[in-house]
Amino acid sequence: DAGVTQSPTHLIKTRGQQVTLRCSPKSGHDTVSWYQQALGQGPQFIFQYYEEEERQRGNFPDRFSGHQFPNYSSELNVNALLLGDSALYLCASSMGYRANQPQHFGDGTRLSIL
Amino acid sequence: GENVEQHPSTLSVQEGDSAVIKCTYSDSASNYFPWYKQELGKRPQLIIDIRSNVGEKKDQRIAVTLNKTAKHFSLHITETQPEDSAVYFCAATNQAGTALIFGKGTTLSVSS
Numbered sequence: 352d353a354g355v356t357q358s359p360t361h362l363i364k365t366r367g368q369q370v371t372l373r374c375s376p377k378s379g380h381d382t383v384s385w386y387q388q389a390l391g392q393g394p395q396f397i398f399q400y401y402e403e404e405e406r407q408r409g410n411f412p413d414r415f416s417g418h419q420f421p422n423y424s425s426e427l428n429v430n431a432l433l434l435g436d437s438a439l440y441l442c443a444s445s446m447g448y449r450a451n452q453p454q455h456f457g458d459g460t461r462l463s464i465l
Numbered sequence: 466g467e468n469v470e471q472h473p474s475t476l477s478v479q480e481g482d483s484a485v486i487k488c489t490y491s492d493s494a495s496n497y498f499p500w501y502k503q504e505l506g507k508r509p510q511l512i513i514d515i516r517s518n519v520g521e522k523k524d525q526r527i528a529v530t531l532n533k534t535a536k537h538f539s540l541h542i543t544e545t546q547p548e549d550s551a552v553y554f555c556a557a558t559n560q561a562g563t564a565l566i567f568g569k570g571t572t573l574s575v576s577s
Contacts, residue, residue, distance in 0.1 A: 355508075384564065393471075393554050393567030394509065407563035441509070450558045450565050451497030451516065456508045 353378055355444050355457035363463045364432050372427040372460045376444030383425040384454060385417060388439040400425050401448035429462075437464045467492050467559050471568025480577045484542045488555035488568050491536070495557040498531060498538045499565070504551045512553075513540070545575045 356375045364370055376383050382401045386394035396409035400419035419425045423444075429436055439461050443454040468491040478484050490498075496517040501509035515522045515529045515538065522529050526545075531538045538557075542549055552572050556565040 386567075391570075393469075393556075393569050394565075396559075396564040396566070399563055407559075407561055409564060448563055450563050453499065453511055453514060454565065455511065456501075458508045 355380075355442055355455050357440075357442050357457035357460050359460060360458065361461045361463075363465060365465050366432055366434060368432050369428065369430045370432060370462060372429075372440050372442075372462075373424065374427070374442030374444075374457060375424045376442075377455050380444035380446050380455070381423050382445045382448050382452075383419060383423065384443045384445070384450075385425070385427045386441040386443065386456075387411075388441055388459070390438070394441055397427070399448060406448050432464050434464050437462060467566050469555060469557050469566045469568045471555050471571055473571060474569065475572045475574070477574045477576065478545050480545060480547060480575055482545055484545050484549070484573055484575075486540045486553055486555070486571045486573075487537065488539070488557075489535075489537050490557040490566070492557070492560050493533075493536065494560045494562070495536075496562065497558045498529070499556050500529060500540050501554045501556065501567075502551045503554065503570075509554060542573075545573075547575050547577050549573060550575045 384399040385397040388394045398408040439459045441459045445452040445454045499514035503509045528541045555568045
């Protein structure tokens with residue numbers, strides 16, 4: 352039973368570029384949530400996708416956007432990258448859009464902005 | 466705004482001792498409280514969770530308690546082992562019930 356998978360594992364970009372991160376949820380899960388984890392901090396909620404729609408959004412600018420596909424996989428896009436976007440980006444999947452269902456995380460994508 | 470505070474930020478114990486990590490949450494609508502363990506360079510792993518209609522839950526050496534009135538919840542690890550060394554995060558659901566708000570983490574070091 353495959354867990355949550357994310358790609359790529361590492362990425363280096365320069366300021367102003369854009370990036371796309373990918374996530375495949377755990378088998379049987381239909382909801383994907385994205386989190387940003389800065390060094391030494393807890394994960395911060397970016398947004399959640401359920402039924403191919405953004406259902407909830409955290410305190411992140413419009414430069415952060417996403418998509419969910421019919422197979423429940425998801426993408427996170429970040430435009431006009433800033434140095435402060437350097438972080439570990441985590442994807443978590445669950446069954447249903449309610450956060451009171453156990454969320455399982457992937458290994459994350461480490462994004463470095465130069 | 467919605468907030469989860471976690472204490473202490475670092476905790477060092479001897480092998481075999483108990484460890485307690487405490488969290489407080491701000492939103493009385495929060496109804497689900499998971500705990501995650503994150504080893505260096507690895508994904509956060511769900512180790513135990515509790516819902517608002519339960520006061521205590523135990524799983525082998527790990528237990529979680531919830532005090533809804535005080536908006537406190539705690540993680541208790543008994544008979545700690547070196548492999549328990551990691552960063553532990555508490556979390557609570559937001560007001561809309563659609564996202565988790567995380568604490569800043571506790572770095573637990575267990576020395577043998």
